[in-house]
Amino acid sequence: ILGDLDVDGHTNLDNVSIAGVTTTTQNIRIGADNKYLKIGADDDLAFVHTGGEAFITNATGHLTHRCDVHKWENQAGSAEYVRIDSNGRVIIGATGTIGNSYSDNFTVSEASGNVGMQFAGNNSTSNYASIYFGDAGHRQKHFIETQLGTNGHFTIGTIGTGPIRFTNSSGEHLRINGSSGNIGIATATPLYRVDIGDGVNAVSYTHLRAHETS
Numbered sequence: 001i002l003g004d005l006d007v008d009g010h011t012n013l014d015n016v017s018i019a020g021v022t023t024t025t026q027n028i029r030i031g032a033d034n035k036y037l038k039i040g041a042d043d044d045l046a047f048v049h050t051g052g053e054a055f056i057t058n059a060t061g062h063l064t065h066r067c068d069v070h071k072w073e074n075q076a077g078s079a080e081y082v083r084i085d086s087n088g089r090v091i092i093g094a095t096g097t098i099g100n101s102y103s104d105n106f107t108v109s110e111a112s113g114n115v116g117m118q119f120a121g122n123n124s125t126s127n128y129a130s131i132y133f134g135d136a137g138h139r140q141k142h143f144i145e146t147q148l149g150t151n152g153h154f155t156i157g158t159i160g161t162g163p164i165r166f167t168n169s170s171g172e173h174l175r176i177n178g179s180s181g182n183i184g185i186a187t188a189t190p191l192y193r194v195d196i197g198d199g200v201n202a203v204s205y206t207h208l209r210a211h212e213t214s
Helices: none
Strands: 005-007 028-030 037-039 045-049 054-058 070-073 080-084 090-092 106-108 128-133 142-147 154-158 164-168 171-176 183-185 194-196
Parallel strands (some): 090 106, 183 194
Antiparallel strands (some): 037 045, 045 054, 070 080, 080 090, 128 142, 142 154, 164 171, 171 183
């Protein structure tokens, strides 16, 4: 084929059947909506534009996309929305990772305004929205979870006995011991239900109450 192969309803090009290997240095055009370009012995792989949407369908097996970097852009190619880089990292709203090496597998960025993520489920206390953290040994090791519906509870938890810590750039400030439940303020080894570490010049007990349970 030396020129374009144009299949757009012309009677002399309807139901074109080409056997063997066909090579073209030009375009293959299907100039109508809802007309499929089909590949495979049973037409398993198909490309179609409906007039409002475009589809790639695969009737059997996997649809594997092989590329060094995967990018999704707007039609004009002037804005990039999502990319999966050569290391398998997912990046939304940017072209490169911006976090630490241990937190850059999934990046969401918005350079000109607010940025966030939302998890929305059914408005019922029988449903939950959760983020789980795990490893090869246990897929659900630590979690952040909220019970949906009115007055649902919010949980930060772990399945082990490790502590829950609150830190900032100057270090750890509070922890809840995972095995005893003791709370340590300015101490990493709380020995009491509430243990305030050294270095406190004055302590007021006006709003602190301790009581035993039977």
